[in-house]
Amino acid sequence: MTKIYGEGENKVKALDNATLSVEQGEIVLIVGSSGSGKSTLLNMIGLLDRPTKGKIFIDGVDTTTLDDDKISSFRNKKLGFIFQFSNLLTDLTVLENVLLPRQIGGTNDTAEKDAKDLLKAVGLGDQMYKRANKISGGQAQRAAIARGLINKPSIVLADEPTGNLDSVTSETIVQLMKSMAKKLNQTFVIVTHDRQHFGDVDKVITIKDGKAFEGDMPPEMEVVA
């Protein structure tokens, strides 16, 4: 896919014919220097933005042909999001935040039980009734992982999930995502600067000048990251 921002002389090619494929259950890291196009790629996969050219298939569906409402439904059912700053809604409790994607999707039958099970699985069984702004950054990121998983999505997209955490907490979050991926056969696509924190993963995609390359980025790129 290609993504161009601006027009005429201000035209910027954020993604340049980048191609990648992700299999069910894989953990895929997207790495690259700042401004390389990592987050743009994630926004495209997450259907938060549309490519200027190219197509994105998720579970065999060409998502570039969907209208706004269908994209919203698709995001709700097939994609989970984990952001750098957990982005929990501070007006809700931890449990309500985790429940929200299920409620938006309108499938509430086992929602509360599933949400509670997930919160217990990420170690927040005793925090679920607290307001989202009353828990620590690490706990919020765990809750965000639970929220990303509640609808059993095809892909969980994580944008710098450890970027705002100290190294100990980052390690915990990485291990949590890895264990959830293994336990639930869940696909994770993770944009990160902390390549070393993730250790062995199924695939690494390096983005350079908007182009995608499979494999780790060379050490000289890590320095500028």
Added chain:
Amino acid sequence: MEYRLRLAKRMLFNKKGSLIGAVLAVTIGILVIHVNFVIFQGLFDAIVRDISDYRNGDILVTDEADYIDKSDLSIVSWFERIPYVEAATPRLSSTAEMNMTKNGKLIEETRIPIVGIDPFRDVRASTVHETVSEGSYVFSRNSIVLGSNVARDLGGAQVGDSVKVLVVDRWGEDQIRRFTVSGIAQSPGGQGFDYTAVIHIDTLRDMMNRQGDTGSFMVKLNDPTKAFEVKEFFLRSFPNDDFLAETIEESAEEQLAGFRSGIAMINMIGYFGMMSSAFAIVTIQMMLVNGKTREIGVMRSIGAKRKDILIIFIFQGMIIGAIGAGVGTAAGLGYTFYAKETKMSFNNSLPLEVTYNWEKIIQTALTSFVLAIIASLYPSYRATKLLPVEAMRTV
């Protein structure tokens, strides 16, 4: 609870300043309408009440072209047989010249309205006798009650003074009688007989040379809502007479028409006030939307449709409208209760006729509720226009 309503409520209640501001805007809008209603509708109703109590009754019967020549007894008896009728009384009107000597000085006044009443029947059908602040009401054929302004113009006439009254009779002859002032009438608000003199109806008939004639019959009902029914029944019962029977709304139409348009204007000002409160809601909700950009982005990214975002913010408008309408109506009712209990008066004279007009109260509350929802439409629409990827950048 529906998650959109819960979110709308939480977002709003966690921004207490905005909530209070928006609710206050609606409350003030409603309160302005209630205060306007209590004062101006109260004043209007007070004037209608006084015209009815002092002059026209609930039904006023006159003759289309001339004086009524049927006997008082026959008309009054006819009316008083009807269960809805409290009492009926005849009245006769003319104008007079008066003079009296006060402190050795002769004071003359011309063109003073003079009303002839039946002292026994009038006290049942009218409350004019209650406006007599000094002395007593007309009790004999040579007693006169002067309105306070007439008494003042006659150099400060007092109870017991002697007044000479001149009336021109039906043949153009001057008829002069001497009366003793039995009372001075003064009504709060001046709708009574403050500018009028009152004498016995038979004396006035004699002076006008109109024995057996009556100018009008004032009919007081115990249930004023039956006025139209009684009037129609009366007219049907006397098909061959030229009677003109009017309810208070009809007989006082000329006096009240100007007032009515004044009230309509005041009400319009009230509704403009309500519109202003709607603009305040638009502003406050725009602030709420701008303050929740990140949350909107998060919700959109986890699958909320534009419609869901729209509903959340419209729910906020509904919450603001519901609370504002409730608080505003309670405050308005509180003010109405206060005005009623303290017998609030206009300009410290005319006691307002304060009523709870439930239709108007509900209409005002519903209007402000609907306006709050309409006011929330634009901010809600703006919220739906936020692109998730843009909204997420505000982190």
